[in-house]
Amino acid sequence: xxxxxxxxxxxxxxxxxxxxxxxxxxxxxxxxxxxxxxxxxxxxxxxxxxxxxxxxxxxxxxxxxxxxxxxxxxxxxxxxxxxxxxxxxxxxxxxxxxxxxxxxxxxxxxxxxxxxxxxxxxxxxxxxxxxxxxxxxxxxxxxxxxxxxxxxxxxxxxxxxxxxxxxxxxxxxxxxxxxxxxxxxxxxxxxxxxxxxxxxxxxxxxxxxxxxxxxxxxxxxxxxxxxxxxxxxxxxxxxxxxxxxxxxxxxxxxxxxxxxxxxxxxxxxxxxxxxxxxxxxxxxxxxxxxx
Amino acid sequence: xxxxxxxxxxxxxxxxxxxxxxxxxxxxxxxxxxxxxxxxxxxxxxxxxxxxxxxxxxxxxxxxxxxxxxxxxxxxxxxxxxxxxxxxxxxxxxxxxxxxxxxxxxxxxxxxxxxxxxxxxxxxxxxxxxxxxxxxxxxxxxxxxxxxxxxxxxxxxxxxxxxxxxxxxxxxxxxxxxxxxxxxxxxxxxxxxxxxxxxxxxxxxxxxxxxxxxxxxxxxxxxxxxxxxxxxxxxxxxxxxxxxxxxxxxxxxxxxxxxxxxxxxxxxxxxxxxxxxxxxxxxxxxxxxxxxxxxxxxxxxxxxxxxxxxxxxxxxxxxxxxxxx
Numbered sequence: 001x002x003x004x005x006x007x008x009x010x011x012x013x014x015x016x017x018x019x020x021x022x023x024x025x026x027x028x029x030x031x032x033x034x035x036x037x038x039x040x041x042x043x044x045x046x047x048x049x050x051x052x053x054x055x056x057x058x059x060x061x062x063x064x065x066x067x068x069x070x071x072x073x074x075x076x077x078x079x080x081x082x083x084x085x086x087x088x089x090x091x092x093x094x095x096x097x098x099x100x101x102x103x104x105x106x107x108x109x110x111x112x113x114x115x116x117x118x119x120x121x122x123x124x125x126x127x128x129x130x131x132x133x134x135x136x137x138x139x140x141x142x143x144x145x146x147x148x149x150x151x152x153x154x155x156x157x158x159x160x161x162x163x164x165x166x167x168x169x170x171x172x173x174x175x176x177x178x179x180x181x182x183x184x185x186x187x188x189x190x191x192x193x194x195x196x197x198x199x200x201x202x203x204x205x206x207x208x209x210x211x212x213x214x215x216x217x218x219x220x221x222x223x224x225x226x227x228x229x230x231x232x233x234x235x236x237x238x239x240x241x242x243x244x245x246x247x248x249x250x251x252x253x254x255x256x257x258x259x260x261x262x263x264x265x266x267x268x269x270x271x272x273x274x275x276x277x278x279x280x281x282x283x284x285x286x287x288x289x290x291x
Numbered sequence: 292x293x294x295x296x297x298x299x300x301x302x303x304x305x306x307x308x309x310x311x312x313x314x315x316x317x318x319x320x321x322x323x324x325x326x327x328x329x330x331x332x333x334x335x336x337x338x339x340x341x342x343x344x345x346x347x348x349x350x351x352x353x354x355x356x357x358x359x360x361x362x363x364x365x366x367x368x369x370x371x372x373x374x375x376x377x378x379x380x381x382x383x384x385x386x387x388x389x390x391x392x393x394x395x396x397x398x399x400x401x402x403x404x405x406x407x408x409x410x411x412x413x414x415x416x417x418x419x420x421x422x423x424x425x426x427x428x429x430x431x432x433x434x435x436x437x438x439x440x441x442x443x444x445x446x447x448x449x450x451x452x453x454x455x456x457x458x459x460x461x462x463x464x465x466x467x468x469x470x471x472x473x474x475x476x477x478x479x480x481x482x483x484x485x486x487x488x489x490x491x492x493x494x495x496x497x498x499x500x501x502x503x504x505x506x507x508x509x510x511x512x513x514x515x516x517x518x519x520x521x522x523x524x525x526x527x528x529x530x531x532x533x534x535x536x537x538x539x540x541x542x543x544x545x546x547x548x549x550x551x552x553x554x555x556x557x558x559x560x561x562x563x564x565x566x567x568x569x570x571x572x573x574x575x576x577x578x579x580x581x582x583x584x585x586x587x588x589x590x591x592x593x594x595x596x597x598x599x600x601x602x603x604x605x606x607x608x609x610x611x612x613x614x615x616x
Contacts, residue, residue, distance in 0.1 A: 039407060041354075090594060096406065097352050098593050101549050104542050105589030112583035224538055228418050235411040267426055272419045276400075279412055283404045 009140060011258050017146040019253025020153030021215055023246050024208030026233040027160070028201020034177045034240020036092055036194055039099045042106035043205055043230055044223035048114065050076050050206025051218035055123040065128045069210050076206025077199040084198045089191075107223045114220040122217040149211060156204075157246060164242055173197055177240040229256075232275050238288025247286060302478040311560050315463050319456075326455040327527070332567050333462035334523045337469050339548045339559035341516035344473060346545075347554030348482060349509040350489030351402070354410055354541055355417030356517060358397075359390045361536030362420060363518025366390070368437045368531040369430060377443035379461070379526055386522035387515050394514025398507045405492075414538065421536040437531040451526070458527040465523060469516050474556060476512065485509055489554075546589055552599030561600050 029043040050072040057068040083106075091099055131148055134141040164170035175183040176190050184190050209218070216226060233252060237244030252271065259270050279285070318329055338360055345351045363386035370376045370385045401412040424431045431437055444450040449457045476482050484505055487495045496502050525531050534540060543566075551562025574581040596603055 033407060037406075039410060087590065087594070094593075094597075096410075097346065097553070098597060100352055100354070100410070101545060101589055102593040104545065105586045105593065108542075108582050108586030108589065110586075112579050112581075112586060116579045116583070224542075227538070228414055231407075231411050231414065235408055239407065265426060267422045269419060269422045269426070272415045272422065276412060276415050276419075279404065279408050280400055283408045285408075 006140070007261065011261050012254060013142055013150075014146065015254030015257035016250060017149045017153075017253070018212075018215055018257055019250035020149055020157075021208055021212030022229060022233050022253055023249035024153055024156060024211065025205045026208075026230045026237075026249060027242060027245050028198075028204045029230055030234045030237060030239060030241065030245045031173070031177075032194075032198055032201050033234060035173070035180075035197060038088065038092060039096055040088075040103050041100060041227060041231075042103040042110070042223065043202075044227050045106060045110040046076050046080060046202040046205035047209030047212075047216075047226075047230075048110065048218060048220075048222040049079065050209035051213040051216075051222070052114065052118060052123065053206065054210035054213055055125060055218060058126055065131070069207060072210035073203045073207040076209075077203030080202030081195060081199045084195055088198070107227075110223060111220045114222075118220070120220055122219040123213065125214045125218075127214065145214060149215075152211065156207075160204075161242055169196075228272075232271070234285075236275060236278055236285050238285030241287045244285055244287030304474075308557075311557070312463075312467065315466075319459060319463075323454070326459045328567065328571055330455055330459045330462045330527050331524075332563055333459070333466050334520050334527070335544070335547065335563040335567060336560050337462075337466045337523070338517055338520035338544060339551070339563050340466075340469060340473055340556070341513045341520065342544055342548050343553065343556065343559045344476070344513040344516070345510055346548065347558070348477060348485045348489060349506055350485075350492075351506065351510065352410060353413040354538065355413035355415070356513075356544060357536050357538070357540040358413075358417040358420050359394065359514040359517035360521040360524075360540065360544075361417075361424065362386070362393055363390050363521030364525045364531045364535045365424060365431060365437065365521075366518070367522035367525040368440050371440045371442065371525075372432075372437055373430060375441075377441045379442050379445050382442070382526065383465075383519060383522050386518040390514045390518025390521075391511055394511035395507070398510035398514070402503060402506045402510060417536060417538065417541060421533065424533055424536055432531070434533055436533065438529075440525060440529045440531070442526045442529060451529075455527065462523050462527065465519060469519065470556075473516070476509075477556065481505065481508070546585060549589070549592055549597075550599055552601035555598075555601055558599050558601050565600065 025047045026043070028046075029040060032038055032040060053072040053075050054068050057063040057071050058065065063071065087102070091102055127145055131145040133144050135144040135147045136142075137147075164173060172183070172188050172193055175186075176188060176193055180190055209216070209222075216222070229252065233245050233249045236252070237246070237248035255274070256268065256271055259266060259268070263270070282288075315333070319326070322329070338356075341359070342353075342356050345353060345356070366386040366389040367382035370382055376382065376385075397416050401409060401416070404412060425433055427433070428435075442451050445457065445461060449460070451457050477485075484495065484500050487500065488502055488505060492502065521535060524535065547562035547566045548559060549562070550558075550566055551560065552558030570581070573584075592599065598605070
């Protein structure tokens with residue numbers, strides 16, 4: 001019993017940390033898909049870029065860890081704006097197939113570039129000394145870095161919710177998600193708004209990739225391999241909301257950790273089956289409104 | 292010309308439509324050292340044709356078509372390696388049956404959804420099959436792949452030889468049958484209604500077309516064709532690897548189809564030929580630059596030439612005709 005409890009706590013803890021990472025990476029995808037209806041399968045590319053930027057700035061530029069995280073966020077956000085203006089913006093009116101193919105093309109290119117620069121091996125993450133050890137809480141040991149991820153993620157979530165629910169910018173985003181044409185006609189520049197949201201969402205993906213580099217290994221196959229998970233979070237949570245993907249990410253993080261711990265022979269099988277059943281029950285996701 | 296499903300298009304097989312078969316037969320005699328590549332190309336043409344039916348005609352965007360290709364490949368392989376059934380016709384039939392069941396079962400539930408949810412579900416189904424194939428090592432061989440596959444001579448007469456001659460003819464013959472059936476389907480009222488659904492789903496429902504049943508039929512047909520292609524791959528290679536089920540496999544197939552041209556039957560012929568010959572020449576020497584180039588090509592096609600190589604040819608022909616006038 002004692003042992004079972006210990007493993008239960010451990011699974012919940014690691015699951016929440018994993019879920020936080022999934023949320024930080026995927027929330028931008030949910031908002032951009034809700035806002036512009038763009039099927040951006042290349043979202044994982046931004047997360048991978050964030051991870052590579054983190055390891056490079058730690059190992060080669062010798063930056064301190066917090067600064068490296070900030071650099072990952074800023075560089076990925078800036079890069080995504082360039083991509084958005086040059087390429088994505090041309091395809092907003094195009095069909096789903098064109099968007100899917102275009103973003104698959106981006107994934108192919110990104111994995112090739114990652115392989116050319118960094119090789120195929122996964123990147124080691126050198127955490128700062130203070131985050132390497134164990135953290136003692138109520139007589140149990142927890143890895144300090146995961147505690148940091150959970151706390152950092154929680155404060156990020158709080159900041160994001162405040163930003164969207166309580167600020168003018170957030171109100172404009174919500175208005176545009178609800179009804180883009182109407183928002184535009186009352187004077188909201190939805191194009192600029194979308195650019196800003198896209199940058200923020202991609203930057204967050206970069207931050208999530210950097211933050212989670214120790215949990216989700218940074219390697220060239222990253223955008224393909226984890227795409228299913230990012231999409232599951234968004235599809236299960238529902239488009240254009242912040243709350244939906246959060247709940248979905250936590251549930252999936254915990255469920256995935258639990259499955260891998262107790263029934264490793266099933267792998268991710270149960271998660272996929274659960275996702276399919278849930279989407280059949282509620283095609284618009286847990287918190288999404290029916291289209 | 293892009294066939295838009297109108298009744299004005301003549302359903303008779305035009306002279307130009309025989310060229311793929313003439314080339315296919317000529318290639319056997321002229322390029323004997325490339326027969327194994329040729330067989331692989333023929334298999335992927337069939338696979339691309341099956342994708343064209345759902346994506347190009349029915350307008351169902353799927354990321355999980357590899358599910359059926361892989362299921363067909365494994366069905367044929369498992370039948371031989373685990374149950375000792377070496378007859379190639381039975382292997383093909385088993386692949387068809389498995390894919391028909393799978394297509395019917397998954398199509399019945401997922402085709403009710405649209406957009407992101409549908410993308411997600413197709414991807415999830417392929418991922419489930421990949422996960423099963425990976426974990427059920429005693430049946431599928433897992434990550435090491437399935438080996439020990441035996442294929443008996445076709446009709447008891449034609450043995451699978453080392454040079455891939457028999458395999459090439461088998462692939463060519465099966466592709467011909469697959470093409471003929473697909474073409475008949477597309478030029479039928481059924482095909483016209485598929486195009487109608489692609490162009491305007493709501494209106495087709497409104498005019499009383501049995502939309503869900505049509506989509507399910509097209510999806511299942513396509514699943515069977517993809518399964519046959521998978522089974523042919525198993526028979527030519529006498530090996531099944533996990534990669535037949537991977538997302539990259541579905542992605543690559545989409546690249547081939549868009550390269551040739553979506554929704555025009557022969558795009559599925561041109562795309563795999565160009566893609567796989569280029570791959571054969573370039574991919575081994577420059578693997579990184581190869582996938583960089585493919586990505587770049589895909590982006591360029593989507594931005595500037597969404598109707599693929601055949602679309603470009605169409606436009607050139609139209610231009611020349613205008614000049615001549």
